[in-house]
Amino acid sequence: MKIASFNINGIKARLPRLKEWLAETRPTVACLQEIKSQDENFPASEFEELGYKAIWHGQKSFNGVAILVDGQEPVEVKRGLGIDGPKEGEGEQARYLEADVNGVRVVNLYLPNGNPRPGPKFDYKLAWMELLRARMRELLEQEIPTVVVGDFNVIPRDNDVWSVQAMASDALMQPESREAYSRILNDGWTDALGTLNPRGGVWTYWDYQAGAWQRDHGFRIDHLLLSPQTADRLVAAGVDKDHRGREKASDHAPIWVEIRD
Numbered sequence: 398m399k400i401a402s403f404n405i406n407g408i409k410a411r412l413p414r415l416k417e418w419l420a421e422t423r424p425t426v427a428c429l430q431e432i433k434s435q436d437e438n439f440p441a442s443e444f445e446e447l448g449y450k451a452i453w454h455g456q457k458s459f460n461g462v463a464i465l466v467d468g469q470e471p472v473e474v475k476r477g478l479g480i481d482g483p484k485e486g487e488g489e490q491a492r493y494l495e496a497d498v499n500g501v502r503v504v505n506l507y508l509p510n511g512n513p514r515p516g517p518k519f520d521y522k523l524a525w526m527e528l529l530r531a532r533m534r535e536l537l538e539q540e541i542p543t544v545v546v547g548d549f550n551v552i553p554r555d556n557d558v559w560s561v562q563a564m565a566s567d568a569l570m571q572p573e574s575r576e577a578y579s580r581i582l583n584d585g586w587t588d589a590l591g592t593l594n595p596r597g598g599v600w601t602y603w604d605y606q607a608g609a610w611q612r613d614h615g616f617r618i619d620h621l622l623l624s625p626q627t628a629d630r631l632v633a634a635g636v637d638k639d640h641r642g643r644e645k646a647s648d649h650a651p652i653w654v655e656i657r658d
Contacts, residue, residue, distance in 0.1 A: 398499060398656050400426040402546035402619055404507070404602075404649035408432040408463075411647050412440060418640050418651055419447055425467050426498050428505035430548045432461035439463065456491035462505050462547070464496050471496035471503070478528045483521040492525070499658075501627065502536060506547035511568030519568050522550070526577040530584065533622075537585050542626035544654065545586070549620045551578045553588070556597025558616035569618060581622070589621040589634035589654045601636055602649050610641060621654040630656040 401424035405411045408429065419427060427449070432439065436455040444451050450470040453463035454477070464471045475495040482490045492507045506529065511522030536543045552558045552570040564570050582588060590599060600615025609615065621634055634654040641650040 398426070398501065398658055399424045399653055400428070400501075400503060400544050400546060400621070400656070401651055401653035402428045402430070402505070402548075402621065403651040404430040404548040404619060404647060406431050406433075406647040406649065408434050408440065408461075409438075410645065412443060414640065414643055414646055416443065416447060417643075418637065419444070419449065419465075422637060422651070422653070423467065424653055426471075426503055427465040428503065428546050429463040429465070430461075430505070430507035432463050433458055434461055452494065452496060454491045454494045460491045460507055462491060462494045462507055464494055464498075464503060464505050466496075466498050469498070471498050474502065475532075478525065478532060480521075480525055480528055483517040493529075500542060501656075502541045502543040504533075504536075504543060504545040504547075506545065506549070508547065508549045508551070510550045511571075511574065514568045514571065519571075522568060523573055523577060526574075526581070530577070530581050533581060533586065534584055537624060540626065541624070542630075543624040544627050544656070545622040546620070546652075546654075548618060548649065549578065550618050551575065551620075552616050552618055553578055553591060553620075554597060557591075557599070559600070559614045563614075564616065569616070585625055586622040587625075587628040587631070589623055589628075589631060590617065590636070590652065591620075593634050599636060600638075600650075601652055603641055605648055619649060619652050621652060623654070623656070627656050632657055
């Protein structure tokens, strides 16, 4: 079973690249972030033509997550964590979606960026991470085979970024962000990419600015976390880096994990 994650950075703008990636790599499950689409505008029929059924949680112009499954309908379990956005009266942002697929709970998330910091956006990021941890602990307690994937907007280690100095003031690698991520892992989750690449140097994101892609100035903020029941079934994990270099690509590369059935 291959479960993939892809921050698509606008599903309308990247649809040709997304369909190309699905056709070439054929993951069992594809979790998308930053679809930037209202629910009624989500292009479900485009994926049905490729054999994928989808559920999605959209929002106008920002955020948004979707789960696509090859050949079957994902069974939705939960959407949202019950936390309002940082602006007064904003309501909950579309950042979290949970479904069952072939006996595995798949959690797809787009964690808040947190910039600028200090301020309400950074406070929101940390509060969101605490609610996420609480939900993930519930899943551990229920002993549900689970894979949690998505754009966590956290650079966990110094060897997960091309330049520590360049990102030192960014919310993605502040001590509070890293500590919140570490607390999640310490509850019993396995970071598949980090575990298989202990020396680091594996990026999942390259900014559009300053020739970051051409200079390989990237970092790792997209993650694949496995519960003990799925970590025991880990076969491989990787990054489809070449898709970042294609025309009109997302600024993220797709990532994936393979677990034994």
